[in-house]
Amino acid sequence: MSNDAVTRADVIAAQDRIAGHLRRTPTLRTALPTVDGPVEVVIKLEYLQLGGCFKARGSLNAVLHAANDGRLDDAGVLVASGGNAAIGAAWAGRIAGCRCTVVIPETAPTVKVERLRALGADVDLIGRRYQDAADAAAQMIRRSGALALHAYDLPDIVAGAGTIGLELAEDVDGPLTCVVCVGGGGLLGGMTAATGPGDRMVGVEPIGASCLHQAIDAGRPVPVELDSVAADSLGATRLGDICWATIAGREVTSVTVSDADLIAARRMLWTDYRILVEHGTASAVAAICTGQVTAAPDTTLCVVLCGANTPFTLDP
DSSP: OOOSOOOHHHHHHHHHHHTTTSOOOOEEEEEEOOTTSOEEEEEEOGGGSGGGBTHHHHHHHHHHHHHHTTOOOTTOEEEEOSSHHHHHHHHHHHHHTOOEEEEEOTTSOHHHHHHHHHTTOEEEEOOSSHHHHHHHHHHHHHHHOOEEOOSSOSHHHHHHHHHHHHHHHHHSOSSEEEEEEOSSSHHHHHHHHHOOTTOEEEEEEETTSOHHHHHHHHTSOOOOOOOSTTTTTSOOSSOOHHHHHHHTTSSEEEEEEOHHHHHHHHHHHHHHHOOOOOHHHHHHHHHHHTTSOOOOTTOEEEEEOOBOOOOSOOOO
């Protein structure tokens, strides 16, 4: 696995590869309520993507790239994931017509497990945390020869996520201040690679699941402990090396929010917009509502709502 930075050229190649296979998700222009009053923002409704999450972009890019290069055989693809990356891989397998096996922690939300099986994926529930599933998946890949996908630390996965940034650049007058939630950093890395002159990226995490924030403090990705209601979707225990290489020297800011604030933001999205997203997704909105993130001068503030695979409840 390469640890090199993903480039804008990689993201453009990904866009060409997946074009016509996935949804081009819309944007919503609105004013979010914040502690400082209403703030104008453009919301990218990426939770409307196939699979209810942005992950299908990277997975499909990886699968089609491998198929084009002759690296995909009857063993299909295999991925370890806390849920959303697995759903993305299952959709990619379905679109490409190949087998998909997912290894997922026993703690994964039931709604995600049921969705995976409905998509036709072979599901193995192993361990309590993502790393347990990842270790088991590595052994299975060595035995089967399946194409290894990764939830966030694979060049094609990161580049595919970055296609969201290209769409925003086409739909919204820039430069942009883009706000995204961060788990392992696939979305942040891809979006950063896609940025143009004057654009600024803001990565938002719960205090109890802050891989990016702790990596910046330490000067490198480090293991972190998880203690957040959003850990089911932002459950990486270490920032990905590809994200770290891609954001190096770029206009990227790290912000953390409390669980209480992201829960409040999630409730506001439902109450005011009838949008129901995952707790992790709501963290990006929480950073704006609490006044921690504002648009840089002469930029348009954008926030990506990246996932909605969640039970229909507003309880934590």
